[in-house]
Amino acid sequence: MKKIVCKRVFHGGENRVSMRFPYDSSLIRITRSIEGARWSRSMYSRHIPGNEKIIERLAGLFDGKAILDLSAIMPVLPVESRVHEAEDIKGKDLGAEIVSDKAFPLLGDKSKADIERFRKWLEVNRYPESTVRTYTGMMSTFLKFVSPKEAEECNSEDLIRIVDEYILPNGLSYSFQNQMASAVKKFYGKIYK
Known part of the structure; x- marks a missing residue:
């Protein structure tokens, strides 16, 4: 299974979540299905809106299809x-x-x-x-x-x-x-x- 590394970014004046992963047409198709998903040449990655439900949404979309590295976007607890x-x-x-x-x-x-x-x-x-x-x-x-x-x-x-x-x-x-x-x-x- 391929790994997707997610990271919070500020891009184009908006809070976004970049998604880096090796080329995989099925993962790209899933990513494109997310409302507001875009490709960035400057970051060389796909990125999606960074709203508060994003972790839940990503977990549901990629369950069984990819390994999600959400460590950079998970809230830090005491x-x-x-x-x-x-x-x-x-x-x-x-x-x-x-x-x-x-x-x-x-x-x-x-x-x-x-x-x-x-x-x-x-x-x-x-x-x-x-x-x-x-x-x-x-x-x-x-x-x-x-x-x-x-x-x-x-x-x-x-x-x-x-x-x-x-x-x-x-x-x-x-x-x-x-x-x-x-x-x-x-x-x-x-x-x-």
Whole structure:
């Protein structure tokens, strides 16, 4: 698989993301499909608009087609927020920041069963594997955060609380917050109707 190196640049008076990779017609075709994508002779690379959803978008477009090096465009988190655990990493896609939730209690059997039901519902309804991983990872974090409450005891105040007490203090992105809200909304819309 070819590697695409992404880097934030200021080009033509705009914030852009340059994408450098060896010539590959299929990767070029995918890149051209991104709205606002252009070729720069001076940078000798393709570049796309550098908006806040770009990491998520690139991860979806190039999943299984190329290796993305997003290190130059990922937000930099404080050292204490960069604790990686194998379980945390396994459940999230390229667009999600990883912050250790080891300070939270472990999931109970009921919560684990709820997450497994949610995973099966997503798979049966043919959600992409990356979405299944992201949503179940987000729900795991959410249920650990609200513990000792069980899923059926939670309400919208708990979602507000996780934003105020976990997402914002840890410097997690707007994209992470949206993924969390989407996962919680889908979980309660389908598992606890």
